Amino acid sequence: MPQARTEERTELERVARRLRHNIVRSTTEAGSGHPSTSLSMVEVVAVLYFGGVLRYDPQQPHQPDRDRFILSKGHGAPGLYAVLAEAGFFPVEDLMTLRKMGSPLEGHPNMRRLAGVEASTGSLGQGLSMGIGHAHAARLDESDFRTYVMTGDGEVEQGQVWEAAMHAGNHGLDNLTLIVDRNRHQQTDAVAKVQPLDPLVDKFESFNWEAREIDGHSLDEVAAAFDWARGVSGKPQAIIARTVKGKGVSLLEEAQDKWHGKPIPKEEEARALQEIGAEL
């Protein structure tokens, strides 16, 4: 691996650890929230914001030509806030106001209150349609900005996701990339037990998308997937990112169906942070 690439990789690993650290700290401080689904998306957002994928300027968060990242799985808000803070949209200290009265860091993302949040989400299944709106706007304005949408895997049980997938495929929206955070667990049980989704790649391909499955915790695979997506012409792209709910914290990883919507208890926080091992 070339030296520059190795350094970038090391820095991304540091970023990922800091995001995990802040996800755990902010939700434990809040006493509620969804750390496990936020932890599964860390490498994807780390590469998006710090791997040279997204074009953004925290000083001009509404600049018309910025790339968009829409977190359709709104309960992953602590993960979104952690990366937005890391990217400079607001001070990292503000993460500790998560879910508190008066804070714009609400339980689910509110675009009217926090710069960098591109869509108000939290009722699942809607972000891909919203992303299509942005993608059409880019085409109409002949702008080259790209739109990235992340859904959960349980979320694709929503019919609207497939209305949107059909539309994006039929319109050949190659400026639109969907990432499915395939952490295989939804609120009460494994996705495979509630509503099996496989073969997910085939489903998207049959809707006229390009799709591929990757290890969503491999920074190299995530970076390569975004490189691939940007090179696809004439079709939207779906990246099915295989992830682990609660990644990086053994307490959550070992009982993935038990921690949806639950923060790490105060007494377990130190051990979780130690496992993550962020250099702050």
Next chain:
Amino acid sequence: MSFGLSRVSFETGPATREAFGEALAEAGANKDVIVIDGDVNNSTFTNKFKDMYPDRFFNVGIAESNMIGIASGLAAAGKIPVVASFSTFLLSNAFDQIRMGVAFPNLNVKLVGTHAGISIGEDGPSQMAVEDVAQACAFPGMTVVVPADGPSASIATHALLEREGPTFMRCGRPGVPLLYGPASDFQIGKANTLREGDDITLIANGIMVAMALDAAEGLAADGIQARVLDMHTVKPIDTDCIVKAANETRAIVVAEEHLAYGGLGSTVAMVVGEHKPTRMAFVDIGDTYATSGKPDELLEHFGLTPDAILDAARRVLKD
């Protein structure tokens, strides 16, 4: 159709949906206006826009949820999306999408629901939006307009496109009596007084406005002078005009082609109850779904007629 009118005669004009479609095509000169359709453009008359600006017209198919989500994204990117479909499919099918993608983020999406009310006739209750005004009014920040005729629907279309923020306009299927001229004074949020009177006030919108004017003629024969207000904007409601009517007349009758709960009647009653308690009566569909039938038969059967307004007025004045 007659709308039960017998005391006044109006020239029949276009349906409000058709006037909307024509006005929308005019408004298409603004390149930011994007129209989204759920495969009913020949019913909503957005096909007039489609023919002129095909690049800014999207028929997303029979997929109301996706339709609203796309509009939300377009509005967030600075466009002025107009989403038109049958009112019941728009508001009932996509209620949560409107909540999350339009109302909650307060985005500049223009919703237009056509084929509202029971006057659509034979297609029957599954196609009849009778809850839509209540649904639309429930959203914080939503402007809700129910025009009475073609010219006012046309003016309202342009006005709503100029207005920042989420809006809903309710249009009907049949051609309706002409009440306004093309240059009439018509402002969002400001009721129009179509007839002066100091004994009783008849407040209506949509197809019920012409019926209220007819009922006012009937009351005049009894020596009762009725004020008739076209309360085309249900939200924000024209509080001043209602309070004035409550102060200057003895009773208020509200008439709407909608269920009893949550529409114009409820909204006017909130204003009256808070500012100037006054005897009121309500003419509406009540608390029931309708049936198939000819439009005039349905209006008669479900009590949406000039005579029903006349009876309500006599009843409320007698108390």
